[in-house]
Amino acid sequence: xxxxxxxxxxxxxxxxxxxxxxxxxxxxxxxxxxxxxxxxxxxxxxxxxxxxxxxxxxxxxxxxxxxxxxxxxxxxxxxxxxxxxxxxxxxxxxxxxxxxxxxxxxxxxxxxxxxxxxxxxxxxxxxxxx
Amino acid sequence: xxxxxxxxxxxxxxxxxxxxxxxxxxxxxxxxxxxxxxxxxxxxxxxxxxxxxxxxxxxxxxxxxxxxxxxxxxxxxxxxxxxxxxxxxxxxxxxxxxxxxxxxxxxxxxxxxxxxxxxxxxxxxxxxxx
DNA sequence: TATACCGCTATACTTTGGGAAACTACTATT
DNA sequence: AATAGTAGTTTCCCAAAGTATAGCGGTATA
Numbered sequence: 001x002x003x004x005x006x007x008x009x010x011x012x013x014x015x016x017x018x019x020x021x022x023x024x025x026x027x028x029x030x031x032x033x034x035x036x037x038x039x040x041x042x043x044x045x046x047x048x049x050x051x052x053x054x055x056x057x058x059x060x061x062x063x064x065x066x067x068x069x070x071x072x073x074x075x076x077x078x079x080x081x082x083x084x085x086x087x088x089x090x091x092x093x094x095x096x097x098x099x100x101x102x103x104x105x106x107x108x109x110x111x112x113x114x115x116x117x118x119x120x121x122x123x124x125x126x127x128x129x130x
Numbered sequence: 131x132x133x134x135x136x137x138x139x140x141x142x143x144x145x146x147x148x149x150x151x152x153x154x155x156x157x158x159x160x161x162x163x164x165x166x167x168x169x170x171x172x173x174x175x176x177x178x179x180x181x182x183x184x185x186x187x188x189x190x191x192x193x194x195x196x197x198x199x200x201x202x203x204x205x206x207x208x209x210x211x212x213x214x215x216x217x218x219x220x221x222x223x224x225x226x227x228x229x230x231x232x233x234x235x236x237x238x239x240x241x242x243x244x245x246x247x248x249x250x251x252x253x254x255x256x257x258x259x260x
Numbered sequence: 261t262a263t264a265c266c267g268c269t270a271t272a273c274t275t276t277g278g279g280a281a282a283c284t285a286c287t288a289t290t
Numbered sequence: 291a292a293t294a295g296t297a298g299t300t301t302c303c304c305a306a307a308g309t310a311t312a313g314c315g316g317t318a319t320a
Contacts, residue, residue, distance in 0.1 A: 011173040011174060012173075012183075012184055014173055015169065015170055015172075015173050015184055016184065018169050018172075018233070018234075018237045019166055019169055019170070019184065019185065019186070020240075021237050021238075021239075021240030021241045021243075021244055022165060022166060022169060022233075022236055022237050022240050023166070023240070024240045024243055024244045024247070025236050025237070025239050025240035025243055026162065026165065026166075026236075026240075028243065030160065030161070030162060031160070031307075032156065032160060032307080032308080033308095035152060035156065036149055036152060036153065036156075039145065039148050039149055039152060040145055040149070042145075042148075043141040043142075043144055043145050044141060047266085047267085048266075048267055048268070049265090049266065049267075050142075053142075054142055054145050054146065054149065055149065056149070059308075059309065059310080060267080060268065060269085061268090061269080061270090061308085061309085061310095062307085062308065062309090063268095064267085064268060064269080065307095074246070074250070084316080084317050084318075085265065085266050085267080085315095085316065085317050085318075086266075086267075086316075086317090087266080087267090088266085088267065088268090095243075095246060098239065098242055099239060101235055102232070102235045102236060102239050103148075103152075104148075105231055105232045105235045106152055106155050106156075106232060107148045107151050107152050107155070108151075109151075109155050109228065109229060109232050110150075110151030110152050110153070110154045110155035110156075111151045112228055113151075113154055113155055113158065113225075114151055114154045116204070116225060117154070120204070161277075161278095162277080162278080163278095177296085177297085178296075178297055178298070179295095179296070179297075187279095189278080189279060189280075189281095190297080190298060190299085191278085191279080191280095191298090191299075191300085192277085192278065192279080193298090194297085194298060194299075195277095195278095214286085214287050214288065215286070215287055215288075215294095215295060215296045215297085216286075216287085216296065216297075217296070217297090218296080218297065218298090261320100262319100262320085263318105263319085263320080264317100264318085264319080264320100265316105265317085265318085265319100266315105266316090266317090267314105267315100267316100268313105268314085268315100269312100269313080269314080270311100270312080270313080270314095271310100271311090271312085271313100272309100272310090272311090272312105273308100273309080273310080273311105274307105274308085274309075274310100275306105275307080275308075275309090276305105276306085276307070276308085277304105277305085277306075277307080278303100278304090278305085278306090279302105279303085279304085279305100280301100280302090280303090281300100281301090281302095282299100282300080282301085282302105283298105283299075283300070283301095284297100284298085284299070284300090285296100285297095285298095285299105286295105286296090286297100287294100287295090287296090288293100288294085288295085289292100289293085289294080289295100290291100290292085290293080290294100
């Protein structure tokens with residue numbers, strides 16, 4: 001019993017040590033678009049229209065808003081070039097690049113998960129035949 | 131010029147190869163609570179009320195809803211024990227455990243990010259004195 | 261002159277996420 | 291009969307997220 005209490009205490013302490021930084025991270029990264037935009041920027045500077053083309057489904061309004069947020073949190077920078085017509089490029093900051101391992105881990109997991117979803121939908125089909 | 135085009139093509143192809151699985155992952159993981167709940171479950175089976183105590187700020191409604199989603203996506207399982215009063219435990223599935231590296235990466239980044247935010251808010255204070 | 265591209269912004273709307281508080285069903289204890 | 295614990299559900303509500311569509315100011319091209 002004493003043992004159990006100690007285990008629980010230990011468990012919840014470890015747990016809250018993980019939960020607090022996670023919340024900080026989620027504050028900045030959560031939402032449908034930010035991580036996708038950051039992935040697009042992992043492969044180099046890009047223009048507004050190019051990001052919009054790659055992040056499928058995003059509207060200009062959302063892209064504009066999300067880019068501003070990324071700038072505020074110093075994950076991306078905006079460069080304006082005085083060309084004609086004016087060209088704007090967005091780039092990952094050094095801080096943004098520290099997200100790369102996370103972004104890759106997310107993608108890796110997405111691949112695993114997708115396989116699983118496909119497999120389990122096959123199983124469902126099988127079962128529905130019974 | 132030819133070079134540039136090839137680079138761009140290559141870049142966007144790589145990019146969309148990452149973006150598609152990422153979307154799949156985000157469909158299942160996005161939102162304020164799911165990742166936090168999963169972290170709580172990393173440290174072993176837990177009861178509803180225990181999760182609620184650890185994931186600070188979550189309401190029973192949200193917890194209930196999110197746990198259902200996690201069950202549907204086979205990231206967590208619900209066990210009901212026929213005790214009195216009835217006790218229910220939630221546990222990570224094998225598939226859920228494949229998220230552990232990602233959860234740890236997220237926490238790690240959260241720590242890095244928090245340090246940065248604190249540092250830059252100090253800088254702001256400095257600047258505001260000028 | 262007209263059309264089209266770029267990088268947005270404006271407006272108006274719908275949908276979803278999330279919070280507060282009360283309530284339920286069941287059981288055990290007093 | 292009253293109270294309390296467990297695991298939620300229900301209701302009402304608001305704010306943020308997201309969609310759809312249109313337009314703007316500049317430039318370049320036909």
